[in-house]
Amino acid sequence: MINPHWLQSFRALAEQGSFTRAADALGLTQAAVSQHVRFLEDQYGLLVVRKSRPLELTPIGQELLCYALELSEADARFQHRLNLSDSLEGEVSLITPGSSGLLIYPALLALQQQHPGLVIRHRFAPDQEVLQAVLNNQYELGLLTFAPQDKRLKAQAIAEEPLELVHPRGTRVKEWQDLVELGFIDHPDGRAMADKLLSRHFPGQPGAATLPSKGYSNQVSLLLEPVARGLGFTILPRYARQAFLRQDEIAVCQCQRPVVDTLWVIHRAEWPLPRRCQWVLDTMKNCLTH
Structure with a gap:
């Protein structure tokens, strides 16, 4: 299973378009975000084209971003089901x-x-x-x-x-x-x-x-x-x-x-x-x- 902290850093990088803005959004250092992305690349291959501005995702990077979004949506659905147990709505x-x-x-x-x-x-x-x-x-x-x-x-x-x-x-x-x-x-x-x-x-x-x-x-x-x-x-x-x-x-x-x-x-x-x-x-x- 992918380390959730690494995945969070990668998703922030993809959304913010730079390591600096991603680090600011997460409250981390730029070096930490860069390290997390590097760990992912060691496992899956090149994810980000760093020479482009803003940063551009490779095909593998696009797939990983889709995976990160699916996990986030699944987590939201799970939290919704948990909240339903305390709701006055439902069966x-x-x-x-x-x-x-x-x-x-x-x-x-x-x-x-x-x-x-x-x-x-x-x-x-x-x-x-x-x-x-x-x-x-x-x-x-x-x-x-x-x-x-x-x-x-x-x-x-x-x-x-x-x-x-x-x-x-x-x-x-x-x-x-x-x-x-x-x-x-x-x-x-x-x-x-x-x-x-x-x-x-x-x-x-x-x-x-x-x-x-x-x-x-x-x-x-x-x-x-x-x-x-x-x-x-x-x-x-x-x-x-x-x-x-x-x-x-x-x-x-x-x-x-x-x-x-x-x-x-x-x-x-x-x-x-x-x-x-x-x-x-x-x-x-x-x-x-x-």
Whole structure:
């Protein structure tokens, strides 16, 4: 690799047209600049025709000057990328469960409206996919409903999310038979969530597997639509219920022994979050805790 000090002296000589002016521009002696150029010529051949005024570069000297300019441009691009890590502009990649994602999504859109230079790439996914996506550096930030044990991740508890039994407004849920008559609106995690919550609220009952199915959806944003229309009940995290627009058409059964998940934000532990990621994280915390 070419000595950067020698290359700097040569570039100054090419731009200034004389050893004197090059030395003045660099704050060096003329002898130092001359020595640096001589070292380069020993390695690459004649670079400068010294008899001409101003000095003239040989073909090899022109090639070396192009190389010096390319290095300078590459250095400028590198510095720009480093500065972006402290910028509020650029992309933030985020992957979350659907329930919390539904609640924070409007707040993130509002953040982008206020700051057009910010771009948020947001994906909804189950816990295990969130975990792997952050570990594989596909997303910078993730939300989990459990604390990860992988030492490559840094995890911070930011909110709590209870499970809720949601039924149509105007119906009653007092006994197990009420659930049987309503029927269950299922989803990918529905039976597991139902078993956790119903075993506390209705101890001794046969469990969610015995409840009649009245529908299924793998889209958490659509899950409460059949409930609002009176087709059955479901069990889902509170943030998904809060994101539903027609709250006057649904009701929540108050459980004496709630099931509460802690939400953990995760990112790779080896490097600090860019400033814009921290900005998005603060918005998420504010949305989930108010």
